[in-house]
Amino acid sequence: MFSRIVGNDSVKIILRRLIANQRVPASLLLTGDDGIGKKLFALELARSAICLAQIDGEACGNCSACTRSASFTMPDPEDRDAYKRVIFSSHPDVGIVAPYKRNISVDAIRHLESEANFRPYEASARFFIIDEADKMNDPASNALLKTLEEPPETSHIFLTTSRPDSLLPTIRSRCQVIRFAPVSTTAIEEYLFHHLAFSHDEARLSARLSRGSIQRAVSLNVKKFRQRRDKMLRVLTSAIDARDQVELLKTSEELNDAKNKEHFEENLDTLQSLIHDVWLVSIGGHPDRIANTDVADQLIKLAQWASPSALSAWVNEINLLRENLSVNINRKIASDALFIGMTARA
Ligand SMILES: [Zn+2]
Incomplete structure (x- = not known):
């Protein structure tokens, strides 16, 4: 039916x-x-x-x-x-x-x-x-x-x-x-909670990150996602707050090592969604619209330090990098350049 x-x-x-x-x-x-x-x-x-x-x-x-x-x-x-x-x-x-x-x-x-x-x-x-x-x-x-x-x-x-x-x-x-x-966030959240035994927290987070795709929401492994996202949150914090290039280059290396290589694009997506959240708050958007609800406090704090134009420039850089992935660029060099570019423009 x-x-x-x-x-x-x-x-x-x-x-x-x-x-x-x-x-x-x-x-x-x-x-x-x-x-x-x-x-x-x-x-x-x-x-x-x-x-x-x-x-x-x-x-x-x-x-x-x-x-x-x-x-x-x-x-x-x-x-x-x-x-x-x-x-x-x-x-x-x-x-x-x-x-x-x-x-x-x-x-x-x-x-x-x-x-x-x-x-x-x-x-x-x-x-x-x-x-x-x-x-x-x-x-x-x-x-x-x-x-x-x-x-x-x-x-x-x-x-x-x-x-x-x-x-x-x-x-x-x-x-x-x-x-x-796209399916509405509320409909996805209710479905995950009532039919798939997600906890309230997990249902909410998965629904927000699903971009309207029920399949994406269902297949999200919340625990693993959080671990990877923590790394991306460190990237963002290093770029905006500490401008810590050494830390960023270390993370770039990690993202490209054998263990994490296959999640490279996923990590880019996650970084992009975090940047989008910070950008949203930085232009005065309501914190309720943050997708990464469970780390909203940290994102709101970052929004005080970052400039909206730098944030939207980063999103464009990530889009460009993603397009270039299909032509076999050297990912390590590309992510180094992305991260270092971020500290320069924060
Ligand atoms: Zn029938």
Whole structure:
């Protein structure tokens, strides 16, 4: 049932109406940030359409069609061949095409095309979800375009993406688009507290740091996060207060050592969120809007010493560094330069 998915209530209304009026389009494009439930919604839409005991445009959740279509065994992420095909749920009319590493192969789309031309086995229509559709390469995109141009009568194709601009415009124009908003902090906090047994404190912190992504909130390991964030808080304190270059270079080295290397980008994100909090207070924002609620006192103190323009310049520097990561820069040199630059401009 849609009500089991957190957030995006206006989307729920649209989807229920599509089902109730039997007007589910042949091709739908679900867009919005990562981790806010687009795939869940796409699956739920398919499930509602094939449910044997539908209630007001909703899947009942209990019938055999509902339970089987909810059951997917996703292949091993290293099993390249398995991703060259549609991955079917336990229901033969609901399947997913998903990327292998960073690519959706043309083979998978061709398999989808041939499957979409079969009549449904049990339901009145077949449903195919292409998850992270922006990961289709050119041959895959062109193959899909062919299918969308001549849509099989009894098949529906739902594409999900956080980067709709990366899709071929001709694919976009053939799909009805449904946009998802980030999930509200309060909705995420309540969900974590009531359904996942997070403590009040943890639920609040995770929700604030999730940037509207339920997936990010759920996967945050609060204890480990706090340990890493302490390090980033030291960076910020060293830059703003002590202007301690030796300490900063030491931290830069730590961030790049074997133990911490894989968390490099995550650490940048964390540093950025701390800087954002300090900046927010420094321009007179209400402390209630601080994301890192549990260290608010320290951040408010730092805000007294830092200049808002320096803080926003740091955020830009971090964005630049992040962009450069994809071109294989030397991370150690880059983070040294970032930190030293911060003491110069604090
Ligand atoms: Zn059902």
